[in-house]
Amino acid sequence: SIDEPPSVLGGMIGSALVGTFLGVLLAYGIVSPMAGRLKQILEQDEMIFHAVKQVVIASLHGWPQPLVVETARSGLGHAYRPGLSELLDALRGR
Numbered sequence: 001s002i003d004e005p006p007s008v009l010g011g012m013i014g015s016a017l018v019g020t021f022l023g024v025l026l027a028y029g030i031v032s033p034m035a036g037r038l039k040q041i042l043e044q045d046e047m048i049f050h051a052v053k054q055v056v057i058a059s060l061h062g063w064p065q066p067l068v069v070e071t072a073r074s075g076l077g078h079a080y081r082p083g084l085s086e087l088l089d090a091l092r093g094r
Contacts, residue, residue: 044077051075066091 001012051072058068069091073081082090 044079047075047077048080 001009004012054075055068055072058071059065063071069087073087
């Protein structure tokens with residue numbers, strides 16, 4: 001293809017540049033931010049399972065129930081963490 005006339009080579013080079021630009025744009029502009037957000041979501045979901053694990057282990061060790069619940073609550077992210085009044089109401093059965 002190197003022996004083609006300049007008008008044909010120009011079109012081929014232009015196509016290669018456009019393809020490269022679109023690939024970089026998609027990779028850095030769409031796929032990378034989407035992957036970062038999915039990673040955040042998975043880490044938040046993982047926090048819930050970690051809190052459940054903390055509750056089970058602390059209960060098996062015989063820790064007092066309020067301490068067990070507070071330990072698990074402090075390990076949750078701010079989006080999932082219940083407030084102290086909500087937590088106390090739930091523990092009292094209200």
